[in-house]
Amino acid sequence: MTDWAHLYADRSKRMGASEIRELLKLLDQPDMISFAGGIPDPALFPADAFKQAFEDLFSDGGHQTALQYSVSEGYKPLRDWIAGQMAAIGVPCSAENIIITSGAQQAVDYLGKLFLSAGDTALVGWPTYLGALQAFNAYEPAYQRLDPFANMSAQAYRETAAAAGGAVKFAYTSADFANPTGETLTLDARNGILDLAGDLDIAVIEDAAYQSLRFDGEALPPLMALDIARCGDIEATRTIYCGSFSKTLSPGLRLGWVCAATPVIQKLVLIKQASDLNSSTLNQMVMAKVAMSCFEEQVTRIRKVYSERRDHMLAALERHMPAGVTWGRPEGGMFLWLQLPEAMDAGALMEQSVTSAKVAFVPGHAFFADGSGQNCMRLNFTSCGPDRIEEGIARLGRLIAERMPWAA
Amino acid sequence: MTDWAHLYADRSKRMGASEIRELLKLLDQPDMISFAGGIPDPALFPADAFKQAFEDLFSDGGHQTALQYSVSEGYKPLRDWIAGQMAAIGVPCSAENIIITSGAQQAVDYLGKLFLSAGDTALVGWPTYLGALQAFNAYEPAYQRLDPFANMSAQAYRETAAAAGGAVKFAYTSADFANPTGETLTLDARNGILDLAGDLDIAVIEDAAYQSLRFDGEALPPLMALDIARCGDIEATRTIYCGSFSKTLSPGLRLGWVCAATPVIQKLVLIKQASDLNSSTLNQMVMAKVAMSCFEEQVTRIRKVYSERRDHMLAALERHMPAGVTWGRPEGGMFLWLQLPEAMDAGALMEQSVTSAKVAFVPGHAFFADGSGQNCMRLNFTSCGPDRIEEGIARLGRLIAERMPWAA
Numbered sequence: 001m002t003d004w005a006h007l008y009a010d011r012s013k014r015m016g017a018s019e020i021r022e023l024l025k026l027l028d029q030p031d032m033i034s035f036a037g038g039i040p041d042p043a044l045f046p047a048d049a050f051k052q053a054f055e056d057l058f059s060d061g062g063h064q065t066a067l068q069y070s071v072s073e074g075y076k077p078l079r080d081w082i083a084g085q086m087a088a089i090g091v092p093c094s095a096e097n098i099i100i101t102s103g104a105q106q107a108v109d110y111l112g113k114l115f116l117s118a119g120d121t122a123l124v125g126w127p128t129y130l131g132a133l134q135a136f137n138a139y140e141p142a143y144q145r146l147d148p149f150a151n152m153s154a155q156a157y158r159e160t161a162a163a164a165g166g167a168v169k170f171a172y173t174s175a176d177f178a179n180p181t182g183e184t185l186t187l188d189a190r191n192g193i194l195d196l197a198g199d200l201d202i203a204v205i206e207d208a209a210y211q212s213l214r215f216d217g218e219a220l221p222p223l224m225a226l227d228i229a230r231c232g233d234i235e236a237t238r239t240i241y242c243g244s245f246s247k248t249l250s251p252g253l254r255l256g257w258v259c260a261a262t263p264v265i266q267k268l269v270l271i272k273q274a275s276d277l278n279s280s281t282l283n284q285m286v287m288a289k290v291a292m293s294c295f296e297e298q299v300t301r302i303r304k305v306y307s308e309r310r311d312h313m314l315a316a317l318e319r320h321m322p323a324g325v326t327w328g329r330p331e332g333g334m335f336l337w338l339q340l341p342e343a344m345d346a347g348a349l350m351e352q353s354v355t356s357a358k359v360a361f362v363p364g365h366a367f368f369a370d371g372s373g374q375n376c377m378r379l380n381f382t383s384c385g386p387d388r389i390e391e392g393i394a395r396l397g398r399l400i401a402e403r404m405p406w407a408a
Numbered sequence: 409m410t411d412w413a414h415l416y417a418d419r420s421k422r423m424g425a426s427e428i429r430e431l432l433k434l435l436d437q438p439d440m441i442s443f444a445g446g447i448p449d450p451a452l453f454p455a456d457a458f459k460q461a462f463e464d465l466f467s468d469g470g471h472q473t474a475l476q477y478s479v480s481e482g483y484k485p486l487r488d489w490i491a492g493q494m495a496a497i498g499v500p501c502s503a504e505n506i507i508i509t510s511g512a513q514q515a516v517d518y519l520g521k522l523f524l525s526a527g528d529t530a531l532v533g534w535p536t537y538l539g540a541l542q543a544f545n546a547y548e549p550a551y552q553r554l555d556p557f558a559n560m561s562a563q564a565y566r567e568t569a570a571a572a573g574g575a576v577k578f579a580y581t582s583a584d585f586a587n588p589t590g591e592t593l594t595l596d597a598r599n600g601i602l603d604l605a606g607d608l609d610i611a612v613i614e615d616a617a618y619q620s621l622r623f624d625g626e627a628l629p630p631l632m633a634l635d636i637a638r639c640g641d642i643e644a645t646r647t648i649y650c651g652s653f654s655k656t657l658s659p660g661l662r663l664g665w666v667c668a669a670t671p672v673i674q675k676l677v678l679i680k681q682a683s684d685l686n687s688s689t690l691n692q693m694v695m696a697k698v699a700m701s702c703f704e705e706q707v708t709r710i711r712k713v714y715s716e717r718r719d720h721m722l723a724a725l726e727r728h729m730p731a732g733v734t735w736g737r738p739e740g741g742m743f744l745w746l747q748l749p750e751a752m753d754a755g756a757l758m759e760q761s762v763t764s765a766k767v768a769f770v771p772g773h774a775f776f777a778d779g780s781g782q783n784c785m786r787l788n789f790t791s792c793g794p795d796r797i798e799e800g801i802a803r804l805g806r807l808i809a810e811r812m813p814w815a816a
Contacts (some may be wrong), residue, residue: 064450134682170416252689274542
């Protein structure tokens with residue numbers, strides 16, 4: 001047998017299995033109610049629009065282009081459409097500011113690759129998106145907590161980063177309905193992050209995967225729009241915006257994008273050339289057709305359904321959770337964030353929950369770069385209908401109540 | 409303006425623009441005859457089979473699955489089909505030994521990520537696939553020349569690698585109709601690479617992107633089959649096989665695979681989770697349908713056409729190249745490799761060729777880790793029909809003859 005371990009790169013030590021992805025395999029059990037995955041409801045995909053787009057592509061002769069290699073920056077009509085969408089949220093730009101990626105996940109991976117040498121520091125939320133930690137981990141960074149209200153000086157961040165063997169390179173954040181908490185950053189928090197990034201002279205990575213999924217409340221400008229308002233032009237910004245079609249039209253085509261100043265886009269094009277040449281030409285052409293034909297209509301439709309499911313889950317939590325369990329009310333997105341009494345361990349609970357109660361969720365500690373958050377859990381409210389939400393939360397409430405420290 | 413350069417990771421210094429990818433942009437000029445890209449002829453794509461597969465997917469209800477996220481290892485029926493193909497070339501294995509990647513390019517990138525710490529050494533051919541060098545460069549390796557007949561001791565490889573700051577991790581090779589030379593390794597060379605890898609206790613990465621495209625001569629066993637014949641079982645092998653659908657069915661869907669011992673596949677699954685979650689579910693389901701319906705027929709068809717084009721180009725070279733220019737006769741694949749007189753610089757020739765003669769090729773030095781090969785060039789013979797091959801080679805022959813050192 002080959003002794004593989006001694007051949008692996010140092011970074012492989014930080015490549016762990018994702019609890020979320022492992023949990024996806026449990027979805028197949030018919031009696032399992034899963035609030036674990038961060039996945040859309042497949043019944044809501046705009047299937048007719050996709051079917052039509054594929055038919056059109058093959059009947060209008062576009063398929064020869066679609067089945068071929070294409071440029072690494074992505075399909076121009078799709079980039080043009082995205083540039084239009086960006087302008088509508090306060091980010092005037094052109095296709096030169098857009099690269100197509102295989103989902104926002106790939107964007108986050110590429111940005112780790114572009115910025116992080118081993119020992120460099122990334123500022124991330126406590127908690128933050130698990131997939132970002134996994135992507136960044138391959139580049140062996142240190143993490144510091146991103147907290148715009150911590151009143152920590154730029155110098156203090158720098159000194160801690162130097163002690164870890166590198167420099168602070170970027171702040172990674174999700175301003176709207178963040179995974180995992182569902183929370184939205186206030187305008188003060190957004191400006192605070194930009195101020196801090198300016199003091200540190202670092203990049204800001206804005207992961208906007210859920211931004212289109214606002215159910216209620218008033219939309220706040222993306223960090224990138226605030227940055228442009230400050231400096232006048234996208235070419236002068238430090239913000240790098242990552243968008244995705246996965247939560248709106250379909251994750252199965254694996255398409256997202258980065259919007260940034262052109263020097264950054266040009267670097268990302270080189271990274272894409274070297275890593276997978278281009279995202280599927282066919283999928284980009286189809287996504288352009290579907291986005292142009294029904295994006296707004298589709299977003300309106302899923303917002304309504306997901307908003308109702310959020311309300312169902314909030315109501316079910318009120319009914320079934322014992323005292324001592326708390327949660328927020330997200331204004332959009334896909335997730336609710338539960339805090340159990342501090343003494344409880346959601347990781348241990350998970351095992352019992354999956355095997356006996358047949359309810360799946362993601363334990364909170366997975367989202368903390370320092371492994372804290374033991375008493376937290378993430379619940380997805382988009383992939384189950386109302387009946388299963390009710391039943392699943394009831395089961396989960398019973399399980400938690402049984403295991404309350406004072407119930408024993 | 410943000411000073412991006414000081415924020416980039418050290419590895420970014422080794423991210424250069426690909427001449428091949430930049431050249432792809434020139435294909436759009438109508439009077440340009442391009443032998444530059446390594447791309448299939450789009451007229452030969454099995455368009456009807458793809459059309460039918462998409463229609464079937466939407467009519468049989470598979471589209472809800474197709475539009476959703478899926479497991480990182482890939483779509484099981486496609487992995488099963490690939491395992492069957494691998495068995496047919498002497499590599500008995502199961503779906504557990506297969507991960508689906510976004511083309512063989514992504515496989516090569518992931519293997520660089522898995523094995524190479526900065527300063528580690530990769531053994532590569534002089535020349536080798538440019539895209540492999542680009543992928544590996546992001547992980548900051550040193551290179552040594554892979555030459556199974558160099559009679560260099562394992563100890564000498566090790567000492568040179570240690571002096572470069574790391575250890576030898578793998579040998580990367582393409583055994584059949586390699587990009588860029590079109591050459592096929594003899595059985596002795598294949599066994600020599602396995603012997604060397606055994607002495608060094610390193611992995612062997614076999615890039616088999618062109619393996620199905622044999623026109624004539626007798627097929628030799630892939631290195632992986634030889635490895636299994638030696639050690640009895642895929643689980644005991646050190647070879648990691650990278651396959652692709654890009655040269656047979658379509659590059660536009662971006663699908664390839666890795667076949668290896670399960671511990672390696674499991675590591676690659678973690679890398680895929682963190683980098684793009686999964687290759688397009690839709691494309692994987694469609695590719696499985698198309699592969700099952702027409703793979704053999706399609707390969708037979710394109711072999712015939714490409715074989716004729718190789719012969720056309722060989723005949724045109726005989727007619728139009730001045731004395732002092734030499735080339736081989738590949739038994740398959742997509743490329744011919746020309747050697748100009750030593751004093752000539754194919755890079756300088758290229759600029760004149762594209763601007764005045766309107767013929768594109770790739771200068772040879774791009775394929776050498778040490779930047780040598782100045783007098784070489786790669787010609788692709790698959791993407792142009794006979795008339796354009798004749799015209800393009802005639803133009804190129806005239807240009808070279810004019811610039812022969814003794815012609816001035």
